[in-house]
Amino acid sequence: MRTRPLSNALASAVTLLLLLAGAVAGAESAKLLKDTPFEEIVAKAKAGNPDCQIYMAKSYQLGSGGVPRDRKESHRWFVAAATNNVMEALFYMGDHFYNEASTIKGMSAPDKAKRQQAGTAALNWYMKAAKRGSVDAYANLGAGFEAGNVYAKDLVEAYKWFHLAVETDDHRYARARLVSSRNSLSLRLNPAQIDEAKRRALMFLETHAQETNPRATQ
Numbered sequence: 001m002r003t004r005p006l007s008n009a010l011a012s013a014v015t016l017l018l019l020l021a022g023a024v025a026g027a028e029s030a031k032l033l034k035d036t037p038f039e040e041i042v043a044k045a046k047a048g049n050p051d052c053q054i055y056m057a058k059s060y061q062l063g064s065g066g067v068p069r070d071r072k073e074s075h076r077w078f079v080a081a082a083t084n085n086v087m088e089a090l091f092y093m094g095d096h097f098y099n100e101a102s103t104i105k106g107m108s109a110p111d112k113a114k115r116q117q118a119g120t121a122a123l124n125w126y127m128k129a130a131k132r133g134s135v136d137a138y139a140n141l142g143a144g145f146e147a148g149n150v151y152a153k154d155l156v157e158a159y160k161w162f163h164l165a166v167e168t169d170d171h172r173y174a175r176a177r178l179v180s181s182r183n184s185l186s187l188r189l190n191p192a193q194i195d196e197a198k199r200r201a202l203m204f205l206e207t208h209a210q211e212t213n214p215r216a217t218q
Helices: 008-035 038-046 050-062 071-083 087-103 109-131 135-147 155-168 172-186 191-208
Strands: none
Touching (some): 038 050, 050 087, 071 087
8 A cells, every 4th residue: 555645734834833933043043142241141051041052052163252163162052052952952963973973984893882872872863853843954864874874774764854854944955955865865766665755754744743942943
């Protein structure tokens, strides 16, 4: 029996939720930057305010907002924001561990253990970001499962994530790139595998579509 394709109505609803979350986050960030003294932002960040934590993380990452570029400080604040489930910080953590796993090239037992540990962490953080609706996490999960150099290769799972990214991303140029990745991958799968990937995508959306974070930015 053929599985049903990804629901256009459901995908549109998820896209709307993501846009609303992004708009709220953008408005909050703009107000934070405009109306709050820097010393107060720092104090609130230290007290656990996720908006202020992600502001500090990005400020140190870019060398903006009155602070120098500092990767260690940026990382520290991204970690803090990730503990508060800020979508952008969750995605950052996935990237951090994926890159760490990718750079461990040794074949000794300790190297393999470190690579596996970092790869597992990357997958877990990307999944947390994906459950919050991160299109970037969808895309990176697709690329990761297609490559199979950090976690196990699974082309059906890769198609699922590229399909989710295509159906929920509204940025024309990014979407075109994602469509190209999905279409290229489809040439390596049979129709039954593609149907299975779409079934998995639909199941993921039905399960996690409402798990949006109003503070998340992307």
